[in-house]
Amino acid sequence: xxxxxxxxxxxxxxxxxxxxxxxxxxxxxxxxxxxxxxxxxxxxxxxxxxxxxxxxxxxxxxxxxxxxxxxxxxxxxxxxxxxxxxxxxxxxxxxxxxxxxxxxxxxxxxxxxxxxxxxxxxxxxxxxxxxxxxxxxxxxxxxxxxxxxxxxxxxxxxxxxxxxxxxxxxxxxxxxxxxxxxxxxxxxxxxxxxxxxxxxxxxxxxxxxxxxxxxxxxxxxxxxxxxxxxxxxxxxxxxxxxxxxxxxxxxxxxxxxxxxxxxxxxxxxxxxxxxxxxxxxxxxxxxxxxxxxxxxxxxxxxxxxxxxxxxxxxxxxxxxxxxxxxxxxxxxxxxxxxxxxxxxxxxxxxxxxxxxxxxxxxxxxxxxxxxxxxxxxxxxxxxxxxxxxxxxxxxxxxxxxxxxxxxxxxxxxxxxxxxxxxxxxxxxxxxxxxxxxxx
Numbered sequence: 179x180x181x182x183x184x185x186x187x188x189x190x191x192x193x194x195x196x197x198x199x200x201x202x203x204x205x206x207x208x209x210x211x212x213x214x215x216x217x218x219x220x221x222x223x224x225x226x227x228x229x230x231x232x233x234x235x236x237x238x239x240x241x242x243x244x245x246x247x248x249x250x251x252x253x254x255x256x257x258x259x260x261x262x263x264x265x266x267x268x269x270x271x272x273x274x275x276x277x278x279x280x281x282x283x284x285x286x287x288x289x290x291x292x293x294x295x296x297x298x299x300x301x302x303x304x305x306x307x308x309x310x311x312x313x314x315x316x317x318x319x320x321x322x323x324x325x326x327x328x329x330x331x332x333x334x335x336x337x338x339x340x341x342x343x344x345x346x347x348x349x350x351x352x353x354x355x356x357x358x359x360x361x362x363x364x365x366x367x368x369x370x371x372x373x374x375x376x377x378x379x380x381x382x383x384x385x386x387x388x389x390x391x392x393x394x395x396x397x398x399x400x401x402x403x404x405x406x407x408x409x410x411x412x413x414x415x416x417x418x419x420x421x422x423x424x425x426x427x428x429x430x431x432x433x434x435x436x437x438x439x440x441x442x443x444x445x446x447x448x449x450x451x452x453x454x455x456x457x458x459x460x461x462x463x464x465x466x467x468x469x470x471x472x473x474x475x476x477x478x479x480x481x482x483x484x485x486x487x488x489x490x491x492x493x494x495x496x497x498x499x500x501x502x503x504x505x506x507x508x509x510x511x512x513x514x515x516x517x518x519x520x521x522x523x524x525x526x527x528x529x530x531x532x533x534x535x536x537x538x539x540x541x542x543x544x545x546x547x548x549x550x551x552x553x554x555x556x557x558x559x560x561x562x563x564x565x566x567x568x569x570x571x572x573x574x575x576x577x578x579x580x581x582x583x584x585x586x587x588x589x590x591x592x593x594x595x596x597x598x599x600x601x602x603x604x605x606x607x608x609x610x611x612x613x614x615x616x617x
Contacts, residue, residue: 258300348372499537527553
């Protein structure tokens with residue numbers, strides 16, 4: 179889950195918890211306020227009753243007889259019965275009671291019990307007010323407030339999402355840049371300054387780290403290039419001297435001839451390794467022009483002709499499945515080297531008498547060249563690292579070039595990256611592996 183979604187989710191959960199607690203509090207507050215107002219209303223009726231009796235004491239009998247003061251209240255007046263102390267007010271809610279003057283059904287009423295003095299005689303007065311209308315007011319106020327809160331929460335969520343997207347945009351740009359760093363050429367990416375201090379610290383640390391990695395990588399490339407170049411001369415001298423020694427094989431014993439042959443073979447392998455490393459270094463340093471028009475099918479046929487001796491030696495069948503001729507811009511020498519390494523690799527790992535399929539596919543703008551062999555396939559644990567340098571999946575003795583340095587597919591990857599191509603490898607369910615270049 180994205181960071182801004184997590185923040186929004188946690189904020190929403192916290193807001194809903196606060197909303198629930200607030201709803202309980204508001205319900206209590208509204209109910210308390212409404213009942214306070216209802217009690218004040220009853221007290222005001224008590225005051226009106228006292229004023230009316232003060233003006234006309236005989237009206238007490240009329241009110242006592244009728245038992246009504248207003249449209250929703252009725253009054254119960256009795257001789258003082260000691261229910262409350264004189265000059266005090268006692269409030270209570272009667273949940274089920276029937277108004278004897280008006281109602282047949284029972285309703286909830288708020289009751290005020292108090293005393294009054296008329297002509298030196300104390301009376302107990304009970305004033306009743308129907309609660310339903312007041313509770314309706316209470317619910318209306320509560321629902322209005324809660325609806326307002328829900329609208330506020332929704333607006334807050336939308337606003338938070340907008341603000342978080344703006345605030346976290348530099349962070350996601352940094353993450354996106356890091357995700358797209360897949361090869362050494364991407365190390366030149368820099369992370370810009372932002373208005374957020376924490377992201378500035380992160381970007382500054384990443385810039386420093388990238389600079390250090392870039393510097394180390396450049397030093398490594400320069401060292402490999404220099405070392406590979408410098409090794410070629412002494413290796414060439416070693417090979418020449420070994421050849422001279424072997425040219426006088428008649429005067430040498432068998433052990434010396436064998437040791438000299440091993441020296442020559444080792445020098446050849448080291449020369450091949452140096453040349454491969456030098457090629458990769460030159461590719462990564464972009465020392466090749468990429469402005470030639472290259473036809474992939476033509477390059478493929480040339481590569482097959484170059485490797486015809488090895489194909490015949492293993493009695494392999496080359497099958498062509500060209501869906502279309504693929505034309506690209508690039509360096510013909512490098513593309514030739516990439517296809518050469520893929521086909522050579524397929525020949526090496528394909529059993530004698532089997533077949534290798536070379537195919538092209540064009541589907542819209544998606545174009546690819548693939549080599550499908552009938553070998554043992556690529557072990558699952560090596561599928562993710564098959565294009566890494568010096569990665570060899572297994573040892574084979576039935577092919578040729580057993581002492582290869584393990585740089586063939588790494589060269590393919592370097593050439594593909596230089597041309598903005600993409601190379602992939604996969605196994606087929608039945609047998610064999612398929613290595614492809616996607617243009």
